[in-house]
């Protein structure tokens with residue numbers, strides 16, 4: 016489903032601040048896999064998602080989606096293949112459009128674009144039904160501006176938008192990090208439910224070791240632009256947060272003191 020091979024990415028090449036972010040990264044993700052991605056600050060997690068979505072083009076290496084080489088395709092040409100939810104609830108939805116217009120945009124994503132999303136009664140009913148499942152009362156607020164919603168509500172709608180798209184790939188970049196713990200938990204559970212129901216192939220970046228093991232089917236650790244740990248199946252089921260922390264510390268060669276990593 017998603018295959019990346021030998022990805023190399025350098026920022027500010029040839030300058031004193033040259034930063035070799037991806038260093039020959041290989042990863043092969045099968046259909047319906049839900050991969051949680053961890054790694055220290057600057058390990059290249061967001062850059063990897065950006066290279067898969069086309070927001071960044073790698074210097075060398077390949078990105079293959081559904082057996083198609085998309086390595087050189089810009090983001091807008093991959094829009095029908097990949098859905099994203101970002102850390103900042105303000106990104107990914109348009110605050111000056113209504114809830115139903117945002118949903119219609121997602122519904123039409125990857126198809127021929129219209130200036131204003133086409134809405135009809137059939138679509139409105141579909142959106143109402145989908146919003147009802149969120150249990151946030153948003154089904155009665157279809158014509159409210161997106162900007163009126165709380166962070167958690169926006170992330171929930173963003174997730175819903177990703178299931179309306181034709182794409183079967185979902186990229187989550189610390190999408191609960193800006194939410195309070197209770198809302199984060201709600202959005203995480205919603206994520207797991209939607210991924211399962213819509214059979215999405217998912218990559219979720221998180222700084223929480225606990226989340227990395229609790230959610231998904233496979234955990235990958237990045238360090239200095241490479242995969243340094245890749246666990247799934249029984250091995251992953253047996254793994255505790257302490258095991259993962261130990262591996263993380265061993266890779267980094269230093270002790271972790273960050274509470275988010277330890278307790279999050």
Ligand SMILES: Nc1ncnc2c1ncn2[C@@H]1O[C@H](COP(=O)(O)OP(=O)(O)OP(=O)(O)O)[C@@H](O)[C@H]1O
Pocket residue numbers: 026027034036054055056057058059060061062063
């Ligand atoms: N557009 C850019 N221009 C220059 N440097 C960048 C750019 N984007 C990211 N970087 C740098 O590349 C490195 C990797 O960034 P990236 O965001 O991929 O790391 P990350 O693993 O997601 O880290 P974090 O957990 O802190 O979000 C960092 O040193 C970052 O400062």
